[in-house]
Structures are given as structure tokens and as C-alpha cells.
Amino acid sequence: MALGFFTDTTLCIGCKACEVACKQWNQLPDDGFAFTGMSYDNTVHLGAATWRHVAFVERTVTASGPPSGQMSGVGDFSWLFLSDVCKHCERAGCLEACPTGSLVRTEFGTVYVQPDICNGCGYCVPACPFGVIARREDDGRAWKCTLCYDRLKGDLEPACAKACPTDSIQFGELATLRHKAQARVEALHDRGMTEAYLYGADAAAQPGTEGLHCFFLLTDRPEVYNLPPDPVVPTRHTKESWRAMAASSLGLLAAATVVVLGARLAERRGRR
């Protein structure tokens, strides 16, 4: 059974209840109280102690009228909100990079870091094309969203989805979520919001990750929300690198052979 999230950004009101619920349920430490000046976003990015992050995108009203999204009410701009989370990719870069077997695929189809195994090698960190998983320097291990593995074990929905007051975060069985999401896009299109589309809903939509278990409904380009437009799990290209290495290593062997045979010839000539 594959479980996941469908995050519908057109329903998000930027209340950050998901961030709070996640911190509280998982007993995550704070990561500083900084003021960024980036709209209402002082969380900035997902990290080792931040497993939900609400992005606040401000867009100005243009001549062609107001862009879709929540009108701010305080100036000529509209807001787009997106509650970002680990995508639990169908093909996960972090999992395939992990050399210890700490990162595993659970019975719910989610990607989970086992804290008792992780030795903090740090390889999963740059392997994630979304910049999700991170290492805590004082703890030494990598941490990320578990999709509330403990709650799933107890037949409870994850804390963020439970806390979301507008159902922007919907939790459920992946196939059902995909149907719901498709229906939602069609309904929005019918209402004239033709820019609505699904991000990473399945392998066809995002071949680089073979689909996300936590996918999104967006109304602008992915870059606007700090999502990669066409993420590719690095391991998809590793064969090319191994092949290049094999070819070049023949060059190294040839160099050593030339040196040794050349020296033998020179010695023989010298003796004569």
C-alpha cells in the first residue's frame, strides 16, 4: 500500500499550522528565530529540524489583471502559498546513494532514515534533487520527514495533514489521491483557472523521479516555489560515469604499461 500527500496550493492560506504540528508531534528542535524579510516566510527551507515549510510567493498585479492566488489585501500583489515537504520519490536519490542501508523504503512506500544506522556520511544530502534531506552538525546524522511513520503505524494520518484547516494537505492512498487531484485540476480548469496543473503526480509527469508520493497542484512555474522544473535522480546517470571511468582506467593501465616496457627497452639498449 503506497501512502502519500496531495498538496493543493490553491487551498493553502499560509497559516503554517502544518509546520507547527510537525514540530510538535515529532518533537523537533527550533532552528533559530530569524527575520528574513522574505514575505511572511521566516522558515526559509526544509532542513534537518524542519520537515514542513510554507513558501510565500508574492507576485505583482500586472496590466492583464491580478494573477491568480490569494489577493493580499494590503498592496497590489497576490500571494501563492505552498507547504513543502519531502517528496518520498518513487525513485529516491537519497535512498540509492545511502551506503549504510540506513535509508529504507517502508511498507507504506515512504522513504525513511533509520537513526540507529545513519553514520552521517552526508552523501544523501547532495543526492536529493529537491534539497530536502539535511545533516544536523551537532547530532551528526541526516534527518527528514518520515511521513509520520509512527502515526501511520497507529492508523493515524500524519500530523501536518491532520492540522491543515483547509485540506490543502490531503493524505491517503496514492492511487486515490491521484484521481482526486486530477478531478480537482479539471474543476479548476472549468472555473477558468487554466494555469492549474499537477507537479510530479506520476512517472509520466516527472520521469526523472518516476513520480512523487507527495505531489502538488501548482498555478505557476515550479521555480517560483523553489521546486526544480525537471528534477532527475542522480543515479539515473551513474552508469554513464562508471562507463567513462572504465574507459579512462584503461588509459591509466596503458600509461603504466608504456612506462614499464619503455624502461625495459631502455635498460636492454643500455646494457648492449
Add this chain to the structure above:
Amino acid sequence: MMHPHGPGHTAPRPDGRNIDPALGLLEGEGALAKVRDLAGAFPGRAGRLMEAKTPADALARATATGLPTYYDQPLLQEPVWKWYIPAYFYLGGLSGAASVLGAVAEMGGGRAFRRLAQGCHLVSVAGEILGTGLLIADLGRPARFLHMMRVFRPSSPMSVGTWVLLGSGAFSTGALLLSRRSGALGGLGHVASAGAGLLGLALSGYTGVLLANTAVPLWQEARKSLPSLFLAASAASAGELLEFLPLRRIERKMARHFAAMGQAATLVSMIALEREAGRVPRVTRPLRRGLPGALWQGARLLTAAGLGLGLLSRRHRLGALLGTAGAIALRFAVHHAGKHSARDPRASFAVQRAKPRP
């Protein structure tokens, strides 16, 4: 003891969780994270905040460049490796290439080049021991280094490399201890030497594959030239170091020629990398600017100087010294350029928006 919250309450732990230990149990999935230094736990965060742009700035830049970003915030997490890792790239590569030369010298030259072969075995054993130490020191949990050997995961170049390093270390130690013996033990030493040579090919190149297997735009876009660059630089590093060992004249000449081939191949591979990754010009920006850019250009100059002095002058040792500095600078350049590249969301976006590679 009296407490502001009343009797029976203890002060909240300074772990950023605000959970009173008398009232709350720490059993959540994030509760296992040890908090020693709240402010210093995320060295990258200060940088992120510094790069943060106000909505107006972000909008102006997005309009000017036509490429939207989220307040210029990095898309990726920056690699967390410290200086140990580029230093290991140098030592591991050195060991691998020395094993290759040692094995070929032993098999192709017999007793004639036994001092060179022995020198190679010594260099590779030393490099592997020191390099392994650096790898362990870089772990977030060094005491758990044995967890690297829990599994073999072919999809992870780091897992493959761990086993290559382990096997190569065993073989080159065997070769160092046994290959000068006579009889069966000597035979075993030769087998070990051949094994070290074979694994040495992988040991000097896998680190390039390891970096290419990340989402860092510069490393990912250099996925074909990085392994070649690291192999070439390994040959150069090994030859340069052997110059300082007490070898016969002809053996030192062999080391010099091996280094020269490695240096020439390094210079060619650097251009190949710039061309491969430069398909989207934004990606190679870290190689042209700042500290990584200076290291990259410095590595090129030092390698060229080492090549010139090694071949054309009699100041071989100076050449070897400059070449070594170049080989080390090269590893640090690639490492730091990768960190800079990870901070540049536009590089990732531009690559993903560009036409797929043939």
C-alpha cells in the same frame, strides 16, 4: 527548589524543544536528534539568510533575468563534507594509481624494478591508511564507521568505493609485506599486487563517479569528464610523490614519465570538463569566480609547471612539488566549486530547462 513555574517544575532543557521534562516524554521521531548547539547546527542557514532577498529585490531580479527563483534561495542543500574529503580524494587517488604502476612494474619488469614496485606498495598502503582516517573523521558519527560495511549497495558509488578501498587496502598491504619474499609467500604477494593494481583503477576513479552522482549542477553536468579527470590527476599525484623516494635512476625516470602522462591528461581533462559542464554556461560559473575559480586556475598553472619542469629541466623535484600542489589544489577546486554550485538555484533551473543532452 522554587521555580518560576511553581514547585515541582524544572527548567526547560535548552534543546529548542520547549518540553518540560517533568511533563513531556521525548519519544517523537525527531526527539532522537541530539541538540548541543542550536545556533551552530546549521552552518548553511546563516548563508541562506544572508542571500535572502526582499520580495521587491527578488521580483526585480526575476524580471531582469527572466528566470524566477524563490528569493534567490538555494534549491539544494550544500554538501556537508569538510576539507577531509578533498584531501582523501588526493590520497585515495594517489594510492590507486601507485598500485597500478606497482603491479605493472612487478609483472612486466620482474626483479629489475623491484624498488619501484616496493615504493608503489608503500605509497599506496600509506595513502589508504591516512585516507581511511580522513573518511572516518568526516563522518557525522565517526564511531559508526563500520556501518559502511553493513551492506553492499551497487547503486551507491560511496558503497562501491568503500568495498574497493577495503579490498585495495588488504591487497596492497599483502603486496607490501609479501611480494619480496620467495616461494609460495612471494607468489601470494604477486597475486595481492595484481589485485591491488586492478582495484587501484577503481580506487583512483570512483571518487569522480561519486561526485557526479549528486544533484549539484556542476558535478552532475561533468559526469563523463570528472572520473577521467580524477584518474589522470591520480597518475600525476603518484608519479610526483615517487620522485621523492630513494629509487634507482631509471625508476625515478619511470615515475617522472608516469607523472608527465598524468599531468598532460589532467590538463586535457580540465578542458573537457569545462566543455562538458559548460553546455549550460551558468553551471561552470564557480570555476571562473572566487576561491574555487582561483584554485581551479591555480591547479592548471601548477600542473603545467610541474609538467614543464619534469620533462624539460633538471629541477625534477621542484617540478614534482609544484605538480603535487596542483593535484591537491585541483581536488579542493572541484570540492569548493561544487559547494558554490549547490548554492546557485539558477544553475539547476537552467540545466533542467535546457534541451536534454544527446
